[in-house]
Amino acid sequence: MKYTTLPNTDIKVSKICLGTMTWGNQNTEADGHEQMDYALEQGVNFFDTAELYSVPATPETYGATEKIIGSWFKKTGNRDKVVLASKIAGSGAYTAHIREGRFGRENIKEAVEGSLKRLQTDYIDLYQLHWPDRGVNCFGVRDYPYETSTKEAENHLEILETLNDLVKEGKIKQVGLSNETPWGTMKYLQTAEEKGLPRMVTIQNSYSLIHRGYEYGMSEVSMRENIGLLAYSPLAQGVLSGKYLNGQTPEGARGTLFPRFIARYMSEGSLKAVEEYQKIAVKHGLTLSELSLAYINQLPFVTSNIIGATKMSQLKENINSINIDLSKEILGEIEAVHAVIPNPAP
Numbered sequence: 457m458k459y460t461t462l463p464n465t466d467i468k469v470s471k472i473c474l475g476t477m478t479w480g481n482q483n484t485e486a487d488g489h490e491q492m493d494y495a496l497e498q499g500v501n502f503f504d505t506a507e508l509y510s511v512p513a514t515p516e517t518y519g520a521t522e523k524i525i526g527s528w529f530k531k532t533g534n535r536d537k538v539v540l541a542s543k544i545a546g547s548g549a550y551t552a553h554i555r556e557g558r559f560g561r562e563n564i565k566e567a568v569e570g571s572l573k574r575l576q577t578d579y580i581d582l583y584q585l586h587w588p589d590r591g592v593n594c595f596g597v598r599d600y601p602y603e604t605s606t607k608e609a610e611n612h613l614e615i616l617e618t619l620n621d622l623v624k625e626g627k628i629k630q631v632g633l634s635n636e637t638p639w640g641t642m643k644y645l646q647t648a649e650e651k652g653l654p655r656m657v658t659i660q661n662s663y664s665l666i667h668r669g670y671e672y673g674m675s676e677v678s679m680r681e682n683i684g685l686l687a688y689s690p691l692a693q694g695v696l697s698g699k700y701l702n703g704q705t706p707e708g709a710r711g712t713l714f715p716r717f718i719a720r721y722m723s724e725g726s727l728k729a730v731e732e733y734q735k736i737a738v739k740h741g742l743t744l745s746e747l748s749l750a751y752i753n754q755l756p757f758v759t760s761n762i763i764g765a766t767k768m769s770q771l772k773e774n775i776n777s778i779n780i781d782l783s784k785e786i787l788g789e790i791e792a793v794h795a796v797i798p799n800p801a802p
Contacts, residue, residue, distance in 0.1 A: 457499025458778055460759055462539075462630055463657045463682045467581060469502040469539050471753055472778050473686060475764035476503060480510035480520025482710065482766045488524040489531070491771055496537060498775050504660070504686065504762050506543035506586055507571050508551065512714055515553040519574045526576035541582035541686075542571050543634060543660075547589055558589040559610055561618045568627055583619065583628040584660055587635040594635040594662075596720035598669075598802035612643055616653040623654055632658035632686070638673040645681055656683055658759055663687035664696055665733055665748050665790065666726050666801040675757045684759025687752050691763075691774075692801060695721040696748040698734050710766065725800030732793045740786055745770075749777035751790060 458471040474495045479488035492503070509521035522542065529535045544567040545551045547558050557563055571580060587594060591605035622628045631654045633641060641659060648655045659678070663670045663685065670685060678685050691697055695718055699706050711718035730744070737747040752761045765771035782790075 458753075459499075459501075460684075462582065462759065463684045464655060465630055465657060467539055467630065469760055470500045471758075471760055472500050472775055473502040473504050473541075473760040473762040474500050475688065475762040476505045476521050476525065477509045477511045478710070478764060478766050479524045480517050481512070482510075482708075482713070485524045485527060487766075488521070489528050490768065491765065492525070492528050492534075493532075494768065494771060495775065496534065500775060501537060502539045502541070502760055504541040504688075505575075506545065506584075507554065507567055507574075508543070508545040508586060512717070513545075513550060513553075518554060519570065522571055522574035526574050530576050535577055539581045540575070540577065541584060541632070542575070542580050543584040543586040544568070546585070546587040559585060559615050561614060564615065564618045565622070568622055572627060579626055580628045582630045582632050582658065583622070584632040584634045584658070585615070585636075588637070588640055590640075592635070592637050592640070593802075596802050609640075609643070612647045613651065613653075616644065616647055616651065620653050630654070630657050632656055632660065633683075634660035634686075636661065636674075638677050641674070641677050641683065642681070645683070658684045658686050660686040660688055660762070662689045663752060663758075664690050664692045664801070665751060665794075666692055666696065666721060666729050666799070668794065668799050669802070670757075678757035685755075685757050686760050686762055687758055688762045690749055690752050690761055691745055692721040692726075693718045695726065695730060695801075696733070696744060697770075698730060698744040701727065701730060701734070708766070721801045723800055725797050729793060729797040729800050732797070733790070736786065736789045736793070739789075740783075742780065743773065745773055746777050746780050747782070747786070747790075749774060750780040750782050751787075753778055753780075754782060 510517045589610045705712045734744045737744045763774035
């Protein structure tokens with residue numbers, strides 16, 4: 457395994473992060489425990505979850521993933537071996553079953569206390585805001601939704617002051633963002649610097665070979681402001697494994713069970729790009745998953761690459777991507793495809 461640190465901290469994390477959002481729906485508690493056992497054995501010390509999980513979010517599965525992680529901590533005593541990240545859900549119809557209202561002091565404190573209880577731990581190493589409360593272009597929205605976004609932005613000062621209180625209480629150690637924009641990221645950094653409050657150290661946004669929108673502004677923010685990307689959906693919900701090519705609908709696959717989650721990655725342009733990346737992988741003796749993940753692993757603005765799997769064979773392949781170094785020839789071939797079919801999936 458390869459390691460880095462959460463920016464501006466001494467917290468060492470693996471370049472591969474174990475994503476967990478299928479546990480409690482597609483995966484059982486036993487599956488989750490097996491994945492964590494294996495990941496830790498392979499040197500993966502960074503786990504990411506959220507109060508929202510499992511996904512798709514329902515009242516019945518709210519907090520299910522955190523409970524599975526908590527039962528594993530209790531069973532194994534491995535809490536001190538893991539850098540644990542979780543998130544507070546943003547507002548919206550999708551999360552109406554969790555709570556009402558935007559990010560604010562009481563909601564944040566309530567969310568943290570609930571996560572700590574489910575996770576059976578006294579602290580969370582990295583606590584993230586799952587998505588902005590003002591409406592931005594994420595989750596498959598390509599362009600800024602100026603007609604529907606709220607005129608009023610979040611109260612950045614109140615949010616950071618609340619997170620600061622939780623840091624002082626020892627309940628969280630570091631803070632981060634997710635699904636944010638350059639403006640939102642810089643606003644949090646500016647407020648933190650001006651008021652002497654906790655600085656956001658990471659931003660968890662989607663990034664894959666068919667969705668490289670992070671490079672439009674956010675990559676420079678990452679590198680110049682030292683706020684690392686935690687890349688999620690690096691395989692585009694499995695589309696970049698190639699298993700949905702030629703109209704395939706594999707039994708039990710996420711896209712087969714929940715087609716709306718892969719719809720954003722299934723445009724004609726996306727599938728054409730996936731076909732081209734598949735050719736590159738085959739040419740160089742790699743699987744498409746290995747090629748897709750290895751590309752992200754080597755990017756200078758990436759702190760960790762969040763992989764997820766429903767099967768152990770997938771997990772093993774995904775973790776092994778850390779051992780694959782892409783040559784200049786392969787990288788050049790990838791960029792040639794990107795130049796012709798740039799960012800086909802929002």
